Amino acid sequence: xxxxxxxxxxxxxxxxxxxxxxxxxxxxxxxxxxxxxxxxxxxxxxxxxxxxxxxxxxxxxxxxxxxxxxxxxxxxxxxxxxxxxxxxxxxxxxxxxxxxxxxxxxxxxxxxx
Numbered sequence: 001x002x003x004x005x006x007x008x009x010x011x012x013x014x015x016x017x018x019x020x021x022x023x024x025x026x027x028x029x030x031x032x033x034x035x036x037x038x039x040x041x042x043x044x045x046x047x048x049x050x051x052x053x054x055x056x057x058x059x060x061x062x063x064x065x066x067x068x069x070x071x072x073x074x075x076x077x078x079x080x081x082x083x084x085x086x087x088x089x090x091x092x093x094x095x096x097x098x099x100x101x102x103x104x105x106x107x108x109x110x111x112x113x
Contacts, residue, residue, distance in 0.1 A: 001053050001069060002029070003076040004062055008088060011079040012060045019045065026054070026061030029077060029090070030068040038106045039071070041090055071107055 016022045028046035031039050046063060048054060053069050055062040064072060075092040092098075097106040 001055060002062070002064065002072050002074075004055055004057055005076065005078040007079040008062075008077050009057045009060055011088070012062070013058070015045065016060065024048065026063045027088075028063045028065075029072065029088075030065055031071045043088055 012027050015027075016025065022045060025045050025047050028042075028044050030042050032042050034040045048061065048063055049065070051066050053064045053066070055064070062077065071094050072090070072092065073094065075090050075094065078089050078091065080086065080089055094107055
């Protein structure tokens with residue numbers, strides 16, 4: 001499904017520890033229409049839903065719905081904390097083109113067929 005880096009795991013654990021009432025929640029990673037390239041990444045703390053693909057690492061869960069999973073197959077979710085940007089970032093081999101900010105993309109023809 002998707003690869004999750006150690007940095008992403010540590011950051012999600014930290015987020016869950018600082019927010020109250022997070023029992024049974026994980027980081028939902030999904031694709032929605034929008035952004036300057038047609039599709040955009042969205043992430044939020046959420047509870048597991050029926051049909052989700054779940055990636056569990058070191059006691060934390062990353063949740064991906066079935067539709068988003070098709071466009072994220074083979075992608076890597078990382079967390080960067082640097083001068084040029086801080087936050088979760090996705091490296092997606094299914095993106096034919098991405099925008100400058102990295103939050104939206106156009107899928108390859110193979111993933112939309």
